[in-house]
Amino acid sequence: MTTATATPLAPDRPAHRDANVLRWLGAYTTSMVGDGIYFVALSWAAARGGSPGQAGLVLAVGAFPRAALMLGGGVVADRFGPRRVVIGSDAVRCAVILTAAALLLAASPGIWLLAVLALVFGAVDALFLPSVGALPPRLTAPGQLGRVQGMRGLAQRIATVVAAPLGGLAVAFGGPAAAFGAAGVLFALxxxxxxxxxLRPLPADDGAVRGGSALRELGDGLRYIRGHRVLAPLTLVAAVTELGFAGPANIGLVLLADERGWGASGMGWIIAGFGSGAGLAALLLAVRGRIPRAGAVQAAGIVAGAAALAGIGFAPSVAVATAAGLCVGLCTGLGGALIAALTQTFTDPAYLGRVTSVVTLFTMGVAPLCYPVVGAAIGVWGLEPVYAACAVLSAAGGVIGLCSGPLRRAELPR
Incomplete structure (x- = not known):
């Protein structure tokens, strides 16, 4: 599996001073920036190469293989080792996107090339995301997992801020081909x-899931989660919270800014508030490294974030909505990072890929499917009732966590 690259690492070295962790963080950050540039280039090329309906289809088509294959990606990560899968995923993305850039330079293959590219990236993401989630426990000591999640959150914020302007500049100066090429270079880096x-060797890291079909291994992973006193409620918390949060935080903001007359700039301020809050939460966790009573704190943060989410829907001005967005980002950002750290802490190494794939399926695969539902509900009942209902659903995730004794008492290692 991974024994060829597993070597003993300094157990007490802080993650932010560990060159090995920093190499992983650099790889993760450049990959995220590459993802963002790819999306900008794909959006622009689709809009210029086809009708609005075809462009929308290209942007949506990548979500289907991501959702359909995500659980299988967890099985692959556990069977072959997350390092191999992450490296293979980046290699495939690099090769595919550089090929697409070359084709766009040579000719105009049309909308079909972009659709195939989106499908391939969706399938690769289904392998990449569970493996990324399974790597941190193999990089550093257990007591550093909280800090690693905070550093990862900061990397996500930096990538979000940097990727769109870089993608826009690349498209402006060289068209989609140049932007695809820039993304390919970042994937190569x-x-x-x-x-x-x-990698740090973990117990049961060799041959733990070998033997048996992939379907059986997936079933074993689902049964493992269901029977675990901490992971079962924690997975439910993540799923319920995201189902309530995703719609209002995405399509809801667009409709809110339009109805209130705040325009794109108003929506931008709210998103900036959310990003700033999430960045502060990530920075807090990166600096402190460990939050006492992590199980209770993540649940309480989700409840507080849900209340702030409702506040956005009822905000009378952009300033109030931005302040509420800051609170949402701070509370849910801290809660989400602690969910990831607790998942990695309490999961047996043999099941890390499969457990991560289940959580990721809900947060990045299933949750986006509620966008049209939330949009339709706002059209029928209005913004305030839908924001309130979604906030109640999101808060229910935190309540589940508070009602579960094992999860409420869960701690991160020292």
């Missing part, structure tokens, strides 16, 4: 850094 990452 990420690949080089990942190859240099060393």
């Amino acid at each position: 990420s690949l080089v850094l990942l190859v240099a990452v060393r």
Whole structure:
């Protein structure tokens, strides 16, 4: 599995001073920036190469393989090792996107190329995301997992801020081909850094899931989650929270800014408030490294974030909505990072990929499917009732966590 690259690492070295963790963080950050540039280029090329309906289809088509294959990606991560899968995923993305850039330079293959590209990226993401979630426990000591999640959150914020302007500049100066090429270069850089990452050997890290079909291994993973006193309620918390949060935080903001007359700039301020709050939460966790009573704190943060989410829907001005967005980002950002750290802490190494795939399926695969439902509900009942209902659903996730004794008492390792 991964024994060829597993070497003993310094157990007490803080994650932010560990060159191995920093190499992984650099690889993750460059890959995220590459993802963002790819999406900008794909959006622009689809809009210029087809009708509005075809462009929308291209942007949506990647979500289907991501959702359909996500659980299988967890099985692959556990069977072959997350490092191999992450490296393979980046290699495939690099090759595919550079090929697409070359084709766009040579000719105009049309909307079909973009649809195939989106499908391939969706399938690769289904392998990449569970493996990324399974890597941190193999990079550093258990007591550093909280700090690693905070550093990862900061990397996500940086990538979000940097990727769109870089993608826009690349498209402006060289068209979609240049933007695809820039993304390919970033994936290549990420690949080089990942190859240099060393892994910490974990118990039961060899041959733990070998033997038996992939379907049986997936069933074993689902049964493992269902029977675990902490992971079962924690997975439910993540799923319920995201189902309530995703719609209002995405399509809801668009409709809110339009109805209130705040325009795109108003929506931008609210999103900036959310991003700032999430960045502060990630920074807090990166600096402190460990939050006492993590199980209770993540649940309470979700409830508080849900209340602030409702506040956005009832806000009388952009300033109030931005302040509410800041609170949402701070509370839910902290809660989400602690959910990830607790998942990695309490999951047996043999099941890390499969457990991560289940959580990721709800947060990045199923939750976006509620966008049209939330949009239709706002059209029928209005903004305030829908925001309130979604906030109640999101808060229910936190309540589930508070009502579960094992999860409420769960702690991160020292």
